[in-house]
Amino acid sequence: MSLLQKLMAKPWEHAGEMEGIHGGNPVGQPAGRAGLYLFLAVVTSMFLLFTISHQMRSAYPDWRQVSEPGILWFNTAILVLASITLQLARNAARRGARVVSRNGVVLGGVLTLLFIAGQVLAWKQMLAAGFFARENPANAFFYMFTAIHALHLLGGLWFLLGAVRWSIRSPDDARLPMRVELCATYWHFLLLVWFLLFYLLSSS
């Protein structure tokens, strides 16, 4: 039943009618997946507003373009690899290859840590080149965007770590593939966000 049809229903009629009425879970999604999608909507809203702020602020005359450190390209490649690895772990979990899945999750986590370390290195290079946050709004956006993106990845790592611990403690748990799937989805999302941020930082 479409959303419009649902909203057109006349609930005062047909009391007792139960056929086809299942109450909860109307879209057939597990609660964890629904919760994650909702969270991604919140994060999208936040990054969208950051993007708008960046675009509005960059129109002011005091804006000076940042020459972003070259290491960001390397970091981007690492994050792409992390995302691919987690996708492979998700596929492995689906077909029941638990050890492969766990190794994929661990590798994805390590690559993510490498990405974050690379971002810290980018910060150091920026600071060494004299691009301080207070000197120019473009610099400030660089530090803010990279920090907030990294914070989201760290939050994801917490759940990733939980998935690894879970897979060691109870490898046969039926909820495990779902957990890996949610992590992979979150990583893909943050990869897309990073593409957007990287584009903003390097284009304006």
Next chain:
Amino acid sequence: MAYVAIADRDHEQHLHDPQSFITRYIWSQDHKVIAIQYSLTAISVGLVALVLSLVMRLQLGFPDTFSFITPSEYYQAITLHGMIMVIYLLTALLLGGFGNYLIPLMCGARDMVFPYMNMLSYWVYLLSVLVLCSSFFISGGPTGAGWTLYPPQAVLPGTPGVGGGIVLMLVSLVLFIVAFTMGGLNYVTTVLQARCRGMTMMRMPLAVWGIFTATILGLLAFPALLVSGIMLLLDAVVGTSFFMPALLSMGEESKHTGGSPILFQHLFWFFGHPEVYIVALPAFGVISDLVAVHARKNIFGYRMMVWAILAIGVISFVVWAHHMYVSGMNPYFGFFFATTTLIIAIPTALKVYNWVLTLWRGNIHLTVPMLFVIGFIFTFINGGITGLFLGNVAVDMPLSDTYFVIGHFHMVMGVSPILVIFGSIYHWYPKITGRMLDDRLGRIHFWCTLFGTYAIYLPMHYLGILGLPRRYYAMGDTSFIPDSAQAMNAGISIAAFFVALSQLIFLYNLFRSRTHGKPAGGNPWNATTLEWQTPQTPPVHGNWGAELPVVYRWAYDYSVPGAAQDFIPQTMAPEDVPREAGSSYDGREGTHS
């Protein structure tokens, strides 16, 4: 295939049975305990904000009388009063308190779908309150930037609390948003995923619709406050120039370059206006349920009420700049936002008509909750109509930043939701505690609150038309303000103290009835919705015993012709409905108006 409710599937949700006093009452994952924790914290911090408003009224009513109220303290009081009332009391109480308590019970779920995250939500909220309150005890005190925290003055020397105060305020807001997000994800997912069998979306009570839509609004709007808060924090602490323009401060050139204060205003109000509806929509929903129960009549135009809630939710995202008419915006922008502001009045007015039409020829029981319902409808109409004035650019210009605005938003966003909150507490207290609140004390509390608040806020509209500016510590010798305005200010202050003191009656009632109130039974109001059909009152952990309830009908089967009782619970199957002798009613068709 046999239906298994999602909340009953082992792999979806563990109930986390409490094992000790600590897991039962402190680190509790039970939505009802978390609701009470949220409510008590919100009410406590709300009392702090109430005292701050009295400090303001002392100064405004009797200037040059109380030497302990300095200009700095006055500004700190107005700032913290506003912020606490809007965010830490109303939002937290209506969503964290009512949302937590009502959603699982009204939807027929055992708990929220993510109980651990729900628990974290409360503790992060408490942390945000503690961080905010800690600013009272630091050198320089809390920020006095006004609740809108506009840069550049929010972070410039000369504004009270410019050191630690503004930083703690912003950190507290960030924490609050984190807490709200954790709670909000729970509320929405629970409504979508954990309703019991038979509880279709259109069989949900309007209270759930209101809380559900308001939470979605919050989840999408609070990021704007988060974004502006983080950027302002960096401007204040690191010295960036997101919002801070190049300027001279205290005769010296500031270190900032070319930031945009207007950008902050846009972000703030992109959150700020939906925030009005984040507070209002749960109140609208709750009031719809209360009016039906206590008028013994189905809600008029249920579908229209749902559509209106959704329409208000959508339109609330395109009206924000009506708070910024005086910021120098393009007149075409002003025209656009004035138009959307008038458009949002249509679904809002529709709801008011429907409440009144529900009362029309209803079997009105003038219970204490019903008194608060009627008080709310009156007050909301008053506050709403003055909103039409302020929504128009040409009328807003002279009235902007006057007491007319204060009168308007306190009527529509202060008194109205507070009346709903009181009405709701009188209504649901019997379910929460198993005992009734004292009726006589409730009536005294209602009349004192209603008359008292009107004595405060109606005169403010007049003062605003006179041109009395808001936020001023003292008016001084201002030729266009007559002496009578000062007399009126003194009267308002006396009324404010009267209202504040009358809340002691409520608090006394709340605590005394906990042990001395009349036993309520399971369903003292003869209501139809699920929370009144729990096997135990107060509901125990898991809410429903061995079996989840099954819902057969909508939430508003009151005074159905042919039925023996004037209410049919949602859990009653058509064949079980007691009928009047000789009636041909088959228990299926409800009444609808």
